[in-house]
Amino acid sequence: MNTDIWKIIAIAKQEKHQYLYLNYKNLRKFPHELLKDDGLHHLEHLYMKMNLLTTLPENLGQRLPNLIELYLHSNNIEFIPEAIASLIKLQSLDLSNNALVILCPEIGQLKSLRHLRLANNRLKFLPAEIGELRGLQTLDVSANCLTALPESLHLCISMQYLAADQNHLKDLPRQLCLLPNLKELSVMSNNLKCLPQDLGQYPELQCVYVDNNSQLYGLPSYLYHKVTGHRGCGSSIQDEEVKLSFTQGQVTITLPDEIQGIGTENDPVPTLQEIVMRAIYSFFRISEKGLDLLSPISLPRNLYKLLFYPLGHCHHCSKPMFTIVYPKCYPLMETPMAVLHNRKTKVSFVAYCCSIECLQLFDLLS
Template structure:
């Protein structure tokens, strides 16, 4: 757990000790960012990130940004200052309703957490994140999986539970084309039909389908685990 210290111009010591002043900042100081390469400010009622904070993070070569559980309505405008080094971006539990097209600049991202926002779509440019391994878009307002996701060929984990998704594209142009996908969570959506070809995704180790209104596979099969579900689905693929 990273402890959040005072701001960039804090009179406190390099170790973050000392009395709290009137200008207490929710952001870590440059020394903490230098030592951890992390810009973290969680549950701090933040509505924006000052440019000077991001400029300092750029100088300290920060590669992890975690701004979860705040009041952000958009991705911080100057976050692209960190695009060259950023590998993990956590923006869950905010009020973000859109992702800008310049998300493609963050080409080194491995982990992107957008859960618990107000999203209903993602830009096609997000498909340019060819190193992305983990994507979490759960607890949003998606009625379908954005097609840009099918371009993420290195994706290993996709969490899209607790949305309003109505269907699954498991074809080669959809989820079936994600050869490295190990974890897929589509629980608590509005999925009416589970396509049998989903059973061909043999690398799946964890498949979440609970809480959807489909009739097949039955709960008895779901309770037997992922491999049992995939085997059942393969038996239903038309010959």
């Protein structure tokens, strides 16, 4: 450790600094003096940007028990030790621009965490335990290698800002629609084919950015009149793996995998399976114990899961839908956003209804 760093740490110990800046110091490992004895128990904010660190020390939580903010932007950190859980007061963790391949499940034990930034790493998945971060407000996992987001994210009930740009996402979990405080969602430059039908149902979500998703032709009508970025969506590229879609006008909309059928005027009655699902849902919702009373073996696994998290709600009457929808497109040119995206995208807003009657009564422009 060079003399300059030693002096900085020594002064911080002597004067009981709450902030310590060790940015741009060419550090390959945490300075020994930083973890020696109890001299830095008072430290709350540690900044170590643009160094050469490859991991975090196991005793970090023991030596810096009052750490609130840990800023490690632009290092070479490949993994986070399980001991990260000992930073029980940590509120902000920035590991952007590192070499992370795996995020350890122990991250879920940081109950005080408010801001987690993991952009520009090599993450292929996020642990389900991330849903245990009930106080998390900001999550940025942009520029990684993610093919999916964990369904447990909907348990992060304090989430306000979620960014997952530049990954390999093909869809988003329906459960994201349940985040009551989500204000901004950014999933630009992915492989999205469709969006959850209820996305935008909560008024708190005002900004959704899905730009540069070339196979995305449909936006839920709940996003109408909200700030929606969709430049570069709906290009002429077609995916041969599209399982279920419907065409209206010149636009072909891909539907979520859970949808098993599309209702039409020639087939106005939902399937028996759909009617039964709606009846079960309504009955158990009004019972004292709710859906928890159901046994997992009472229905096929995929249907049992749908009962807890319907694939959407009717845009007219708000009734839940499970396996069938009645969709209708509203061309982008009819919306206030048309001028901004004229001839730059092929996207329509889509209303999803539970019946022909609701579809005929619903009008996006009214």
